[in-house]
Amino acid sequence: MSTLTTRFKHLTALGLVALSLGAFSAQAQTVNLLNVSYDPTRELYREYNEWFAQQWRDEHGQSVNIRQSHGGSGSQARSVIDGLDADVVTLALAYDVDALRQRADLIPADWQERLPGNSSPYTSTIVLLVRAGNPKNIQDWDDLVRDDVQVITPNPKTSGGARWNYLAAWGYALEEYGSEEAAFEFVEKVFANVPVLDPAARGATNTFVQRGIGDVFISWENEAFLAVEQLGRGQFEIVVPSVSILAEPPVTVVDANVDRKGTRAVAEAYLEGLYTDDAQRLAGKHFYRPSNPDIAAEFSDQFPDVNFFGIDDVFGGWDKAQNDHFNDGGHFDTILENIARNR
Amino acid sequence: MTTLAPSSFLRSSRSRNVIPGFGITMGFSLLYITFLFLIPVGGLLLFTMTQSWDQFWRAISHPQVVASYRLSFGASLIGATINLVFGLLVSWVLVRYQFPFKRLVDALIDLPFALPTAVAGIALVTLYASTGWVGQYFHVYGIRIAYTQIGVVIALTYIGLPFVVRTVQPVLEDLESELEEASAALGASRLTTIRRVILPALMPALLTGYALAFARALGEYGSVVFISGNLPYLTEITPLLIVAKAEQYDYQGAAAIGTVMLLAAFVMLLVINGLQWWSTRRFSH
Numbered sequence: 001m002s003t004l005t006t007r008f009k010h011l012t013a014l015g016l017v018a019l020s021l022g023a024f025s026a027q028a029q030t031v032n033l034l035n036v037s038y039d040p041t042r043e044l045y046r047e048y049n050e051w052f053a054q055q056w057r058d059e060h061g062q063s064v065n066i067r068q069s070h071g072g073s074g075s076q077a078r079s080v081i082d083g084l085d086a087d088v089v090t091l092a093l094a095y096d097v098d099a100l101r102q103r104a105d106l107i108p109a110d111w112q113e114r115l116p117g118n119s120s121p122y123t124s125t126i127v128l129l130v131r132a133g134n135p136k137n138i139q140d141w142d143d144l145v146r147d148d149v150q151v152i153t154p155n156p157k158t159s160g161g162a163r164w165n166y167l168a169a170w171g172y173a174l175e176e177y178g179s180e181e182a183a184f185e186f187v188e189k190v191f192a193n194v195p196v197l198d199p200a201a202r203g204a205t206n207t208f209v210q211r212g213i214g215d216v217f218i219s220w221e222n223e224a225f226l227a228v229e230q231l232g233r234g235q236f237e238i239v240v241p242s243v244s245i246l247a248e249p250p251v252t253v254v255d256a257n258v259d260r261k262g263t264r265a266v267a268e269a270y271l272e273g274l275y276t277d278d279a280q281r282l283a284g285k286h287f288y289r290p291s292n293p294d295i296a297a298e299f300s301d302q303f304p305d306v307n308f309f310g311i312d313d314v315f316g317g318w319d320k321a322q323n324d325h326f327n328d329g330g331h332f333d334t335i336l337e338n339i340a341r342n343r
Numbered sequence: 344m345t346t347l348a349p350s351s352f353l354r355s356s357r358s359r360n361v362i363p364g365f366g367i368t369m370g371f372s373l374l375y376i377t378f379l380f381l382i383p384v385g386g387l388l389l390f391t392m393t394q395s396w397d398q399f400w401r402a403i404s405h406p407q408v409v410a411s412y413r414l415s416f417g418a419s420l421i422g423a424t425i426n427l428v429f430g431l432l433v434s435w436v437l438v439r440y441q442f443p444f445k446r447l448v449d450a451l452i453d454l455p456f457a458l459p460t461a462v463a464g465i466a467l468v469t470l471y472a473s474t475g476w477v478g479q480y481f482h483v484y485g486i487r488i489a490y491t492q493i494g495v496v497i498a499l500t501y502i503g504l505p506f507v508v509r510t511v512q513p514v515l516e517d518l519e520s521e522l523e524e525a526s527a528a529l530g531a532s533r534l535t536t537i538r539r540v541i542l543p544a545l546m547p548a549l550l551t552g553y554a555l556a557f558a559r560a561l562g563e564y565g566s567v568v569f570i571s572g573n574l575p576y577l578t579e580i581t582p583l584l585i586v587a588k589a590e591q592y593d594y595q596g597a598a599a600i601g602t603v604m605l606l607a608a609f610v611m612l613l614v615i616n617g618l619q620w621w622s623t624r625r626f627s628h
Contacts, residue, residue: 072590074590074591075590078589078590078592099592103592155573155587157587157590157591158583158586158587158590194574195490195572195574196490196572196573196574197572197573197574197575198568198573199568199573199583199586199587203568203569206465210469211468211469211472211474211489212472212474213472213490322591326591327591327593328405328591328593328596333407336407336575336576337406337407337576339575339576340406340407340410340575340576340577343576343577
């Protein structure tokens, strides 16, 4: 080996040592926070983290370094259960957060009562995204069961967002046609129109937006806005259905982790900060519906009125919904069997 | 080749070797294999056994799961078979002919090893979707590639190619073309030379490559989920069902299906290895 490369290697090693030392001394005055979240909140939390770090430095003279982790809501919850050191989780549905309690006892039973609005600082709903000009004239849920319409949704078995889609359609049919049997039949017809069943929400967005497959995409409202504003300007339109589900993505401190790491104070402040006016406006800016009605009013142009129903009223809570519909042997499995038989 | 292993094992433990250190290298190998392979797989099997036979059977025999075995094993076998033929062709071209940018092409073969499978999946679906560069021409004739079982086969073929090429290539390089010339000089036709001289020599390497490509395809997840469409009973591969089970915290169901995959793959690899052993004995003189 030539002396030049040897010297280069020494220099690199020295540099690495210096870097890690630097990182270490910086850590001494910095508090680290890990927020484990789901896919579509990436942009929201990037901005909120900056805002919160600034606030915390101003008030406590301490710098806080917030790391983010994003992925499918269910697999993110599993990572935390398996030992990922999350200080706070901000997931897509209460079922995934509650798994932290049921499977690993990381949070207390009353976790959802600790913050206002079922611990959901922002809400969202399920809307229909169609191609520009709405060529198939899709106005409401009923148009999704037409023979000439192809529907894109991720798989409710693997995607938290898709469970909202499924329950939104079910809840609509239940209200419109009045019986569980009719709702079952309706949802079966919707899924019979699905040509591609992606495992996760972002994948489904790509199938609809990039691949050009399907006439209507059942989507989180915030993802739909993202598609309209950023992915394909002028290529898509949002259709707000007459009735939809109120999606409440909840947040919580992971008690077992913050107590061990001594980060409870900053973690709690981090979540409470989400309810401040500034943060509520950030949520609105990133297409989540602010939970504070005054701030929500500022965004009334952006978010049309929807007749909401909640998961507790119609489905008796997440545990029951999961058990009745999505677990093995539930309604969704039967729907898939029926579709396969009729294909 | 394989038959030599036991005797050389004994020799190295008894007699002095040029390079000493049998004890430490063997110990380290065992430790290495234990942590990387035996413990995880053993854990899977043990965890599977915590459920009742009834539970296990219900998890692995559901029609949706059975449909996925058919697709996973079928598409993996087809993909590996395609690679057997075209991998041999590619390695022949790379070894026996000179052409510009040969080194570059040679390096490209390894790309499926390095490229994240998700990237490969997205690239393949961009090409083969009915709006894609390649897919649109098939679409004209009503043939859909992406989001069908054909798409699954294409993804599994893509990831398996390097295994056949990289196992056959070195053997082909060692194969002297004088043998072919001798065969021709003795009056054999070209076909006979291929059949009686070249293929027998390559057979063990071909089978190894085939087994590797098949095994790799069976476990593939990342690229397939993008191109398959993931329709239950139709284009859903078994690894996706395992993920779906884990996603609903049904770890036992996931482990049960995982165990079936593991055992089935093990049996098929044993068969292929048996074939390889047989062909080595039959064709080597």
